[in-house]
Amino acid sequence: MKVLVINCGSSSLKYQLIDMENEEVLAKGLCERIGIDGKLKHEATGKDKYLVNITLNDHNDAIKAVLDALLDSEHGVIRDMNEIDAVGHRVAHGGDHFDKSALITPNVKEYITKYIELAPLHNPANLTGIEVCEKLMPGVPMVAVFDTAFHQTMPEKAYLYAIPYKYYEKYKVRKYGFHGTSHMYVSQECAKLMNTPIENLKLITCHLGNGGSVTAVQNGVSIDTSMGFTPLDGIAMGTRSGSIDAAAVLYLMKKENLTTDEMDTILNKESGVYGLSGVSSDFRDIEDAEIEGNKRAEVALETFAYRVAKTVGEYVATMNGVDAIVFTAGLGENSGPTRQIICSYLGYLGIELNSYRNSVRGKAVEITTKQSKTKVFVIPTNEELVIARDTRNIVSGVE
Numbered sequence: 001m002k003v004l005v006i007n008c009g010s011s012s013l014k015y016q017l018i019d020m021e022n023e024e025v026l027a028k029g030l031c032e033r034i035g036i037d038g039k040l041k042h043e044a045t046g047k048d049k050y051l052v053n054i055t056l057n058d059h060n061d062a063i064k065a066v067l068d069a070l071l072d073s074e075h076g077v078i079r080d081m082n083e084i085d086a087v088g089h090r091v092a093h094g095g096d097h098f099d100k101s102a103l104i105t106p107n108v109k110e111y112i113t114k115y116i117e118l119a120p121l122h123n124p125a126n127l128t129g130i131e132v133c134e135k136l137m138p139g140v141p142m143v144a145v146f147d148t149a150f151h152q153t154m155p156e157k158a159y160l161y162a163i164p165y166k167y168y169e170k171y172k173v174r175k176y177g178f179h180g181t182s183h184m185y186v187s188q189e190c191a192k193l194m195n196t197p198i199e200n201l202k203l204i205t206c207h208l209g210n211g212g213s214v215t216a217v218q219n220g221v222s223i224d225t226s227m228g229f230t231p232l233d234g235i236a237m238g239t240r241s242g243s244i245d246a247a248a249v250l251y252l253m254k255k256e257n258l259t260t261d262e263m264d265t266i267l268n269k270e271s272g273v274y275g276l277s278g279v280s281s282d283f284r285d286i287e288d289a290e291i292e293g294n295k296r297a298e299v300a301l302e303t304f305a306y307r308v309a310k311t312v313g314e315y316v317a318t319m320n321g322v323d324a325i326v327f328t329a330g331l332g333e334n335s336g337p338t339r340q341i342i343c344s345y346l347g348y349l350g351i352e353l354n355s356y357r358n359s360v361r362g363k364a365v366e367i368t369t370k371q372s373k374t375k376v377f378v379i380p381t382n383e384e385l386v387i388a389r390d391t392r393n394i395v396s397g398v399e
């Protein structure tokens with residue numbers, strides 16, 4: 001079975017075609033600048049990279065361009081569209097309705113539409129991706145894989161905010177959590193590396209990329225996570241503030257006479273390590289600036305690491321212990337110095353990093369010494385593989 005995985009953003013689209021016989025990635029790529037001008041980067045395993053500058057007016061053009069690239073005589077990997085057996089779509093928000101992936105039906109699409117209110121930046125693009133694929137690939141079964149689903153196991157005490165209960169009842173204002181596919185994947189991979197059933201483990205998974213979240217995974221399920229009602233909450237991120245006293249937001253709005261949209265932009269796009277450092281949202285640029293002596297860059301990186309370590313501490317308390325900590329995503333997988341600073345706060349867990357292993361990149365590895373009381377791992381995430389597996393299972397009736 002060949003599964004096409006689609007991850008639609010507002011102006012971008014990532015894809016992978018995976019052969020589920022051996023879970024081999026046959027081709028992958030990225031459409032960027034959709035609605036602006038357009039660019040498609042396509043890469044088929046064992047073939048030259050293929051860069052197409054093509055007008056992509058909308059997601060319809062983008063998905064057409066992806067299918068053309070997959071069918072291309074020189075750079076493609078399939079001869080006929082019928083070779084695509086199913087499509088798996090990443091969907092940001094499944095509200096409290098979806099605790100697992102779902103075969104896409106008109107009813108499922110209604111729910112994705114309903115939750116646009118909760119994820120105004122992501123769900124509309126996800127829905128467009130689904131509808132365009134349905135049009136271009138009629139009859140091909142499609143599955144929605146939700147970023148929120150893994151966190152639906154959180155207990156009430158973790159997901160409720162201490163505001164009047166009527167707002168939860170009326171508007172479902174509560175913590176949902178995100179990056180669920182990634183937290184689930186790396187926690188399961190961690191259990192395999194530890195050779196221990198996940199049902200017997202207390203794990204803390206740190207997904208640190210441009211967006212970041214930390215999750216407490218106890219006995220294989222998420223019991224708490226740092227992102228909340230939206231992906232703004234929790235640790236500081238590339239451009240997102242993370243948790244902030246709500247009263248500070250109200251104060252700033254009054255002082256600067258800001259509209260809700262303007263405040264939203266400040267918190268989502270102008271804050272985080274970018275806002276603190278004034279340098280960039282990319283941790284590599286901030287690390288370079290720190291080396292050159294930029295004080296605000298130093299403060300931004302320190303604040304970031306401190307808040308990740310503090311969240312890990314919360315979850316150690318929540319689970320009354322931890323067996324292993326996992327780092328994943330762009331920064332978590334690649335920045336040894338960041339992992340080292342975070343772990344420097346965790347001496348009480350008896351963590352001892354092996355500095356050679358902490359510099360390894362691109363593969364799953366334990367980065368602690370044999371003597372370390374708590375293990376720490378780097379595990380590259382693979383959300384596309386989870387989406388493809390769920391899609392195969394649902395389409396073939398396994399789930």
Ligand code: AMP
Pocket residue numbers: 208209210211238281282283284287329330331332334335
């Ligand atoms: P992601 O959102 O998972 O793609 O992660 C993207 C972020 O990872 C980028 O913004 C970078 O800040 C960070 N990143 C990637 N590689 C490195 C690296 N070698 N060192 C530090 N940060 C990195």
